[in-house]
Amino acid sequence: MATAEGYLRRLTRRLTEDPEQLDVEELSGEAASTGAQRAIDCHRGQEVTMVGTLRCVETNAKGCGSGVRAELFDGTDSVMLVWLGQRRIPGIESGLTLRVHGRLGTLENGAKAIYNPHYEIQK
Template sequence: MAAEGYLRRLTRRLTEHPEQRDAEELRDEAATTGAQRAIDCQRGQEVTVVGTLRSVECKGKGCADGVRAELFDGTDTIALVWLGQRRIPGIESGRTLRVHGRLGKLDNGAKAIYNPHYEIQR
């Protein structure tokens, strides 16, 4: 009976898409830290989210608009925007962060946290 369950899990792991597997792992990791799921966060709330940076870029001429990063926690993405910054040491694609701040929106309606407090997890 236990071997049958193991075989079923192994088969699922081998056949599922890697992005789906990564998203599941991120969701599980965020849940164990006590952070909120990005998909459940609403505009105006103070939120704490744990996720991985998918991209980091400097926006605008001479980075006048600051550094913008995309944080993915396995459920949804949140844009992180540090206004007036050209570069932030340690903020790079692939890093896992725990961020805290008030959730807002970008001009295109996407979720965003401006000038979030952050901790680099790994």
């Protein structure tokens, strides 16, 4: 009987809680379970490994010259991924989950960024 009550409680929570908050919790939990660092805890100059979902992908983005720029969100903070000299990267699209590795820098506006990160598409 306790499992049925637990199921109903979880179902009610999923139906009534803010979907964005649920996504944030799921993403941050997923990142933690892979041993990746949380974006909010990382600082400029660190070599980092992060896991997150691409919120948006832009090609030839303003301020990026000729390149691809994508916003990676891990449930705690966003990091811009910037691939310089690329017109497009096959397989890189919004909604995709990536594991990235590189040195954390900043954009002109102070936002966190990783230039030319190594990446793996997660299933």
